[in-house]
Amino acid sequence: MSFLKKPKISHPGLPTNEIGLTIRDYEGAMSTLCAGCGHDSISSAIMQAYYELSIEPHRVAKVSGIGCSSKTPTYFLGGAHGFNSVHGRMPSIATGANAANRELNYIGVSGDGDSLSIGLGQFGHAIRRNINMMYLIENNGVYGLTKGQFSASADRGSTAKKGDANPYSPIDPVLLAISLGCTFVGRGFSGDKEHLVPMIKSAIKHEGFALLDIISPCVTFNDHEGSTKSYAHTRANLRETVYADFTAQHEEIVAQVDPGEFKKITMHDGSRVGFKRVDESYDPTDRISAITYIEEHRSKGEVVTGLLYLEESASEMHSVLGSNKQAMATLPYSKLNPGAETLTRIQARWR
Amino acid sequence: MTTSKLNDFVIKLANVNGTGSASANGMLMKSIFRMGIPVTGKNFFPSNIQGLPTWYEIRISKDGYLCRSGKVDLMIAMNAETYKADLAEVDPGGYLMYDSTWPRNDILDRNDVTVLGIPLSAMCNEAFESARAKVLMKNVAYVGALVALLDIDMDVIENLLKETFSTKPHLADANIQAIKMGFDYATENFDCPLPLKLSPMEATKGHVIVDGNTTAGLGAVYAGATVTSWYPITPSTSLIDAFSLFCQQLRKDPETGENNYCVIQAEDELSAIGMVLGANWNGARAFTATSGPGVSLMSEFLGLAYYAEIPAVLYDVQRVSPSTGMPTRTQQCDIVSAAYASHGDTKQVLLFPSDPSDCFHMSKIAFDLAERLQTPVIVLTDLDIGMNDWMIPEIEWDDSYLPDRGKVYDAKQLKDMDAFYRYLDVDGDAIPWRTLPGVDSKGAYFVRGSGHNKFGGYTEKSDEYTDVVDRLRRKFDTAATLVPAPIINIDDAMPREKNYALLSIGSCDGAIREAREKMQLDGQGNLDYMRIQGFPFHKDVAVFIDQYEQVFVIEQNRDAQLRQLLTVELDIDPKRLIPLLSYDGMPVSSNFIVEGVTALIKQGHAA
Ligand SMILES: Cc1ncc(C[n+]2csc(CCOP(=O)(O)OP(=O)(O)O)c2C)c(N)n1
Ligand code: SF4
Ligand SMILES: [Mg+2]
Numbered sequence: 001m002s003f004l005k006k007p008k009i010s011h012p013g014l015p016t017n018e019i020g021l022t023i024r025d026y027e028g029a030m031s032t033l034c035a036g037c038g039h040d041s042i043s044s045a046i047m048q049a050y051y052e053l054s055i056e057p058h059r060v061a062k063v064s065g066i067g068c069s070s071k072t073p074t075y076f077l078g079g080a081h082g083f084n085s086v087h088g089r090m091p092s093i094a095t096g097a098n099a100a101n102r103e104l105n106y107i108g109v110s111g112d113g114d115s116l117s118i119g120l121g122q123f124g125h126a127i128r129r130n131i132n133m134m135y136l137i138e139n140n141g142v143y144g145l146t147k148g149q150f151s152a153s154a155d156r157g158s159t160a161k162k163g164d165a166n167p168y169s170p171i172d173p174v175l176l177a178i179s180l181g182c183t184f185v186g187r188g189f190s191g192d193k194e195h196l197v198p199m200i201k202s203a204i205k206h207e208g209f210a211l212l213d214i215i216s217p218c219v220t221f222n223d224h225e226g227s228t229k230s231y232a233h234t235r236a237n238l239r240e241t242v243y244a245d246f247t248a249q250h251e252e253i254v255a256q257v258d259p260g261e262f263k264k265i266t267m268h269d270g271s272r273v274g275f276k277r278v279d280e281s282y283d284p285t286d287r288i289s290a291i292t293y294i295e296e297h298r299s300k301g302e303v304v305t306g307l308l309y310l311e312e313s314a315s316e317m318h319s320v321l322g323s324n325k326q327a328m329a330t331l332p333y334s335k336l337n338p339g340a341e342t343l344t345r346i347q348a349r350w351r
Numbered sequence: 352m353t354t355s356k357l358n359d360f361v362i363k364l365a366n367v368n369g370t371g372s373a374s375a376n377g378m379l380m381k382s383i384f385r386m387g388i389p390v391t392g393k394n395f396f397p398s399n400i401q402g403l404p405t406w407y408e409i410r411i412s413k414d415g416y417l418c419r420s421g422k423v424d425l426m427i428a429m430n431a432e433t434y435k436a437d438l439a440e441v442d443p444g445g446y447l448m449y450d451s452t453w454p455r456n457d458i459l460d461r462n463d464v465t466v467l468g469i470p471l472s473a474m475c476n477e478a479f480e481s482a483r484a485k486v487l488m489k490n491v492a493y494v495g496a497l498v499a500l501l502d503i504d505m506d507v508i509e510n511l512l513k514e515t516f517s518t519k520p521h522l523a524d525a526n527i528q529a530i531k532m533g534f535d536y537a538t539e540n541f542d543c544p545l546p547l548k549l550s551p552m553e554a555t556k557g558h559v560i561v562d563g564n565t566t567a568g569l570g571a572v573y574a575g576a577t578v579t580s581w582y583p584i585t586p587s588t589s590l591i592d593a594f595s596l597f598c599q600q601l602r603k604d605p606e607t608g609e610n611n612y613c614v615i616q617a618e619d620e621l622s623a624i625g626m627v628l629g630a631n632w633n634g635a636r637a638f639t640a641t642s643g644p645g646v647s648l649m650s651e652f653l654g655l656a657y658y659a660e661i662p663a664v665l666y667d668v669q670r671v672s673p674s675t676g677m678p679t680r681t682q683q684c685d686i687v688s689a690a691y692a693s694h695g696d697t698k699q700v701l702l703f704p705s706d707p708s709d710c711f712h713m714s715k716i717a718f719d720l721a722e723r724l725q726t727p728v729i730v731l732t733d734l735d736i737g738m739n740d741w742m743i744p745e746i747e748w749d750d751s752y753l754p755d756r757g758k759v760y761d762a763k764q765l766k767d768m769d770a771f772y773r774y775l776d777v778d779g780d781a782i783p784w785r786t787l788p789g790v791d792s793k794g795a796y797f798v799r800g801s802g803h804n805k806f807g808g809y810t811e812k813s814d815e816y817t818d819v820v821d822r823l824r825r826k827f828d829t830a831a832t833l834v835p836a837p838i839i840n841i842d843d844a845m846p847r848e849k850n851y852a853l854l855s856i857g858s859c860d861g862a863i864r865e866a867r868e869k870m871q872l873d874g875q876g877n878l879d880y881m882r883i884q885g886f887p888f889h890k891d892v893a894v895f896i897d898q899y900e901q902v903f904v905i906e907q908n909r910d911a912q913l914r915q916l917l918t919v920e921l922d923i924d925p926k927r928l929i930p931l932l933s934y935d936g937m938p939v940s941s942n943f944i945v946e947g948v949t950a951l952i953k954q955g956h957a958a
Binding site: 059078080082085091094099101103121122318344 | 381384385559561569572577597601602604607609612613614617618619622623625626627628629630631633634635637651652746747748750752753787789791792795796797798799801809
């Protein structure tokens, strides 16, 4: 592989997943982010999720834009191809890649700057097309890589390191995505891996566009007092709604019926997501009430988290287009070439 | 003063956009083609859906010249608004037909033009019921008059109508009625046929009439393209429309009925090219089509594709720029912006088709080159090629063709090797090997636009960076050996002009060929002529230029962009490259070239 991998020491004692891989097989190159950066915690949750789902790394394709967050695909799943594209344009790369090969598993990593400013258009249109992919926004309220300018997700009144308050109202990717018809919308916190991993697993298994907005504090530029995206502020203001538990299809038989679960949704491959109530009033399958709930709590300064909206029945891009089940990229040329005789027939119409 | 012009004249039809003239005019052109007489049709249309003036120019040429001659022999002046200008454009000795329902004796101020008045509106108002038919059938009626005036074969017209309306016979009847009305009026009121007339030939056998966007779209189907994404823009839209339509007809899986193609209308051109890169990275042949403004938007991604070495095919159907310019007029104005599309030291591979035939064949070449070289290939066509009706020899296809997918390691090759490194020059041709996602984790690497070394790893080390970009420069030397060689036309039958030669690209070709022959016949010189087909320039380009004191570089833009490129890339003394430029938005005519070249030669001799 063409990058620096962490030295791979085999740990005979490490547990393996169903395809015989250990968690180390899901690692990537050494991270070059700041120590304590939220993005690194998310990478580790991603590795855990793919490991637990026993997905072969090379069947995953990683795409990203530009930013500290967008660098992270190098730091996980070293056995997967990756594409670090241009700023704000990852959704189009993902769409084209998915058009060419629907059989792979797609993970897109972006930042709040990447998705909500320069890339807002592409972000919205990837949702509209319902590309079958997991899309993560590692949301820190700033442009980390260009040294801490406010991003479009920064809350009004949140202060920069030097004290200036942000005068503009924020774009909430979760509300935006739900209103655009996104079929899977969740919000998590990089500091809460326990709830992040099952949500990522559900997002990976969702057929269609799965957005995860993950609050991921930037320790260097946006973790001070006065910032609404700091570790402390996020922890203090989390508003948990429902927790999603992910159960793979084959585990179903042994899984205990959990009395706390109030809703189960079966995914396309037969696995299922079970919802546990945290807030009695929340229903993750009702779009209108979800929007109202999130708006209400946002106006109180709370960060609503959980698997906030899920619709498993909508059609992803290929079923809308009526594409072959087989990947375009692997169709043999014999199936693509109409042949000389056909050409003669076509040209008869041009006389 | 009228001389007989058998099978050799120009009809120009001046209409109002949105009145249904296009199909009548197309039928007129096609009937001439079916009489075996070489013919082409050019559309000069406005950026408008209804109401503005539009023209269709039909050139009939027994000698097979397919460009604009620069003259008009017969004007069908159906647009009152442009009547004066249309009359002024007719060549002395020519004819003008108009709708004499509203007589115009007051402004018929040319006595060297014969005016033919036909009360088309009056006739159609009387004969047809619906308001729509009254408007549409006027067009068909003037075609009917031309059947008599030009001696068009009535059977040919009737058959065409029957074919066109095979599913709506009542429409065929109405059309035939209108044809007969026009025909009868002309026969009764004028001396038919005119000295401008047609007589059947056998010169269109083995030929077809088609536009270049259709053939480019079809070429992409035959090249095995499976993914396209685009954002609508004139004059490129019909290329994607053609691809989609052919795919609907030819690319449904016979067993499952599923599509073996994906057509995605993007939200803008940035996204369109992004999808194309994503798809090519993932192993599909994918392309987009746009025009100048779109290329500007795509240029950031084109830099990434160049640097990260991702194949892509982009058709740029050029139109008059800058900005929105005149979007329905033609130019060759994106040569420099396409050649150096993007920031930094970038260079792109270009192909220059000259007609719809090239559009088909160069599609295949474009995809092969893009994958062989792992870089974008831009096919620089233009509105004249893309949207006008050209007569070309029937396109042939060799069923033994197999796409050149370039250097891609498969699973077995990966298994057998110790390690894979993305950007190594293993073979000494400066083209590295690539791998596709999903095949084997040993082939995994990270595509990035940031600095990378030859192993594919991130770098900010100067020597590692220069190592890669120097190889990319060498890759362009390889590209120069792979692009199609220039086409050099030398005529040894008479003494050759030693000091001067002609050089051009793309759609100037037809006009230059005719101009050359005219100049030969008129004793104005026998000039060698080279048409360049690709960029980076093939080695034969410099060899040709070196033979002459001066080379006239003919192109359709204001700033002599091809000449700029030749000067910079081949280090040629600019004084030896003399520009001859046509940039008014009209396809360049043979007349313009004869006059321009003659004047340049005179100047050269005087100097
Ligand atoms: C076209 C373009 N404009 C500007 C930049 C500079 N730039 C790089 S990263 C970035 C912001 C990234 O912010 P975000 O997506 O939030 O990522 P973070 O670093 O915060 O994780 C900007 C503006 C660029 N790379 N490309
Ligand atoms: S600058 Fe902020 S976002 Fe970037 S790596 Fe450091 S902590 Fe993370
Ligand atoms: Mg950010």
